[in-house]
Amino acid sequence: MLGRTMHGVDYDARRDEIVVPQQFGQAILIFRGSAAGETKPVRVIQGSKTMLTALDRVAVDGVNDEIYVPEGDRVLVFDLLADGNVAPKRVLSGPDTGFTAAGSVAVDPSHNIIVVGAAARSADGRGLPELAIFDRTANGNVKPKRVITGAKSRLNDTGNIRIYPEGGLVFTTQQTGYVAVWSLDDDGDVPPRYTVGGPNGLLQKPRGLDLDPRHNAVIVSDKQLNAVLTYEMPQLFQPITSSR
Amino acid sequence: MMRYFLGAVIGAMLMVSHVDPEAAGASGIHGRLVRVDALPPDVCVWPAAVQWAEQTAGRQGRRAAALPLDDRTRIYAGPPARTVQDRFPAFAAVAVDPARDEVVLTDENLFQVFAYNRLDNSPADAVTTPKRVLAGEHTLIEFESGVHVDPASGDIIAPNNDTVDTLVVFKHGSSGDAAPIRALKTPHGTFGIAVDDRRNEMFLTTQHDATVVVFRKDADKDDAPLRLLQGDDTGLGDPHGIAIDPKKDVFYVANYGSHALRRADREVRTGVPGAGKGRDKANWPLGRELAVPGSGTNDGPSISIHAITAKGNDKPLRVIKGSKTQLNWPTGLAFDAERRELFVANDMGPSILVFDADAAGNAAPKRVLKGPRTALAHPTSVSLDGKNHELWVANFGGHSATAYPIDADGDTPPLRTIRSAPASAPSLMIGNPGALTYDSKREEILVPN
Numbered sequence: 001m002l003g004r005t006m007h008g009v010d011y012d013a014r015r016d017e018i019v020v021p022q023q024f025g026q027a028i029l030i031f032r033g034s035a036a037g038e039t040k041p042v043r044v045i046q047g048s049k050t051m052l053t054a055l056d057r058v059a060v061d062g063v064n065d066e067i068y069v070p071e072g073d074r075v076l077v078f079d080l081l082a083d084g085n086v087a088p089k090r091v092l093s094g095p096d097t098g099f100t101a102a103g104s105v106a107v108d109p110s111h112n113i114i115v116v117g118a119a120a121r122s123a124d125g126r127g128l129p130e131l132a133i134f135d136r137t138a139n140g141n142v143k144p145k146r147v148i149t150g151a152k153s154r155l156n157d158t159g160n161i162r163i164y165p166e167g168g169l170v171f172t173t174q175q176t177g178y179v180a181v182w183s184l185d186d187d188g189d190v191p192p193r194y195t196v197g198g199p200n201g202l203l204q205k206p207r208g209l210d211l212d213p214r215h216n217a218v219i220v221s222d223k224q225l226n227a228v229l230t231y232e233m234p235q236l237f238q239p240i241t242s243s244r
Numbered sequence: 245m246m247r248y249f250l251g252a253v254i255g256a257m258l259m260v261s262h263v264d265p266e267a268a269g270a271s272g273i274h275g276r277l278v279r280v281d282a283l284p285p286d287v288c289v290w291p292a293a294v295q296w297a298e299q300t301a302g303r304q305g306r307r308a309a310a311l312p313l314d315d316r317t318r319i320y321a322g323p324p325a326r327t328v329q330d331r332f333p334a335f336a337a338v339a340v341d342p343a344r345d346e347v348v349l350t351d352e353n354l355f356q357v358f359a360y361n362r363l364d365n366s367p368a369d370a371v372t373t374p375k376r377v378l379a380g381e382h383t384l385i386e387f388e389s390g391v392h393v394d395p396a397s398g399d400i401i402a403p404n405n406d407t408v409d410t411l412v413v414f415k416h417g418s419s420g421d422a423a424p425i426r427a428l429k430t431p432h433g434t435f436g437i438a439v440d441d442r443r444n445e446m447f448l449t450t451q452h453d454a455t456v457v458v459f460r461k462d463a464d465k466d467d468a469p470l471r472l473l474q475g476d477d478t479g480l481g482d483p484h485g486i487a488i489d490p491k492k493d494v495f496y497v498a499n500y501g502s503h504a505l506r507r508a509d510r511e512v513r514t515g516v517p518g519a520g521k522g523r524d525k526a527n528w529p530l531g532r533e534l535a536v537p538g539s540g541t542n543d544g545p546s547i548s549i550h551a552i553t554a555k556g557n558d559k560p561l562r563v564i565k566g567s568k569t570q571l572n573w574p575t576g577l578a579f580d581a582e583r584r585e586l587f588v589a590n591d592m593g594p595s596i597l598v599f600d601a602d603a604a605g606n607a608a609p610k611r612v613l614k615g616p617r618t619a620l621a622h623p624t625s626v627s628l629d630g631k632n633h634e635l636w637v638a639n640f641g642g643h644s645a646t647a648y649p650i651d652a653d654g655d656t657p658p659l660r661t662i663r664s665a666p667a668s669a670p671s672l673m674i675g676n677p678g679a680l681t682y683d684s685k686r687e688e689i690l691v692p693n
Contacts, residue, residue, distance in 0.1 A: 001502065003451075003573075004500075004575075004591075010681050011684070022540075024482045024500075024540070025503065025542045026535070026540025027540055033683060046538075046540055048537075050537070053516065053535050054533075072513050072514055100515035101515035102515065118515070125514070154313060191313060193316070193317065193318065194317065198322070201321035202327075203322075207678040208680035217682075221674075221677035221678070221680045222677070223677055226329065226330070226354075226675060226677065228329070228677065228691060231324050
């Protein structure tokens with residue numbers, strides 16, 4: 001059921017599973033972590049009840065057994081163990097959420113939040129890019145707890161988002177050529193605390209992103225370079241206790 | 245079908261432990277745009293140059309938006325500790341030009357288009373130097389998923405699959421960082437190309453919205469398609485290659501099988517990616533903003549056969565589909581009007597399947613080119629040379645293009661091979677990597693493509 005045009009992937013270490021969105025078939029495919037060759041998914045979420053429309057990315061919460069799907073003006077949340085034609089258990093959507101163009105999401109079960117990469121809703125459809133932070137269990141038309149956005153943030157086209165809970169940091173790729181890092185406590189028009197890989201580094205169009213705190217690694221895929229680059233950043237993988 | 249996905253995973257793993265020292269490293273393969281200056285007023289600006297300016301300005305704008313960062317931001321620009329990157333070209337599409345004894349190949353890894361001598365034959369440990377190379381910012385070449393060579397002029401026509409959404413046309417003999425002579429804006433996700441010279445029409449498949457759009461062969465800039473084939477009944481699903489049978493006035497489409505319905509009368513979903521910047525044009529695909537939630541299916545791989553004038557929600561005339569077909573990510577197509585045969589580059593086979601022109605249903609191929617001696621490696625494109633009775637294949641997973649007798653069957657070795665890398669170089673097949681994840685249990689990086 002996979003194709004050559006997969007835009008997202010997440011790994012659930014607890015269940016040892018790989019979760020992949022199938023954008024053309026409006027499906028979420030779950031494979032065993034050891035899958036190789038032409039292996040069938042162990043579960044497939046697909047069908048009329050799912051509300052899945054234009055999924056590009058997914059995020060897995062292995063602690064609470066949930067899958068998050070950002071889709072434009074909403075975020076769908078599924079039971080991780082769901083299989084077949086099942087409805088989402090929560091839908092974060094509505095004018096109070098303040099976002100549209102949601103293309104990425106990350107979950108932090110330890111801080112009980114999600115971070116949505118999106119754009120602010122606006123009448124002319126030209127809302128600024130933003131990182132909107134919600135309660136993890138937010139459902140329906142809910143306001144965000146905090147929103148990082150504005151000129152100083154330099155937020156651009158946000159790719160993947162990852163959270164380092166121990167350090168209270170949120171990482172996101174920027175097509176401007178770097179990975180931007182904020183504190184999970186940041187709010188409003190604030191600059192990133194750190195950047196990785198640029199600006200003016202090797203990165204050109206970074207999109208994919210993951211963290212390997214055990215090896216102090218920030219791992220980035222770049223669709224202009226057709227490459228995977230690993231940055232060793234021990235200075236970021238320490239608990240952040242002081243404020244700016 | 246996990247192999248492609250996991251192939252990249254395994255490739256990445258291999259690169260960590262078995263990396264070819266020459267293939268690694270973070271050397272800057274691509275030139276970096278330093279600045280964009282306005283042309284002097286007396287310089288003639290042709291349409292492609294305008295599009296190039298838009299494109300480069302867009303890139304410049306993206307990067308400019310990054311600077312200056314606030315003084316409070318601590319910048320760690322690198323370099324990376326490790327880089328997994330294939331420094332060799334990965335051939336995605338092939339078109340043989342027997343009139344000029346050339347083979348044209350697109351490279352989706354380093355964003356180039358090559359013209360080789362048709363009789364080139366690379367030794368196993370060597371790389372063949374192409375006659376001409378098209379590459380650079382002016383060319384608009386990035387992920388060129390298809391290629392067609394005009395038999396009369398030798399001009400090269402190549403659609404872009406993702407990042408540029410622009411089909412480019414180069415005059416025969418062009419090389420270097422040349423601007424295309426035409427640059428047509430195409431729907432997002434355009435993949436395959438076929439040209440009907442009798443009708444002066446150009447057929448393109450689009451993956452994302454499961455369509456075939458038909459343009460005038462010489463369409464340029466913002467021209468709208470002449471026809472659109474899209475809908476529940478068309479049988480199209482993640483379509484890739486396309487080929488025309490001029491004698492029976494039909495065209496063939498290779499489908500991976502996944503698709504979802506669209507409805508023009510739906511309320512437009514805000515904030516989801518659409519079909520590109522052509523929504524106001526006639527015959528433009530209905531994008532994901534008009535998708536029906538939960539309507540997605542995977543119908544399995546197929547070859548759908550359509551009337552040459554098919555449009556709207558027209559049903560296919562017939563469909564080749566089923567377990568006997570051996571279809572598995574059917575990607576490139578070519579049709580031999582004299583032999584009445586359809587050739588399929590079957591990516592996951594890896595194989596070249598040959599069907600009778602009139603095959604239908606769960607039909608077995610009449611020939612299957614497959615086996616270790618064939619050197620096929622994720623074949624994604626096939627082209628036919630009727631003059632010299634040869635079949636050409638682009639091996640996306642093998643750094644190679646291989647030529648066979650047109651009636652090759654079974655485990656037949658190639659007559660000749662054009663290599664873009666030594667045979668021993670690992671082929672990473674990292675193409676447009678928009679995501680990744682880290683498997684902390686196995687300490688592996690997973691990269692979907």
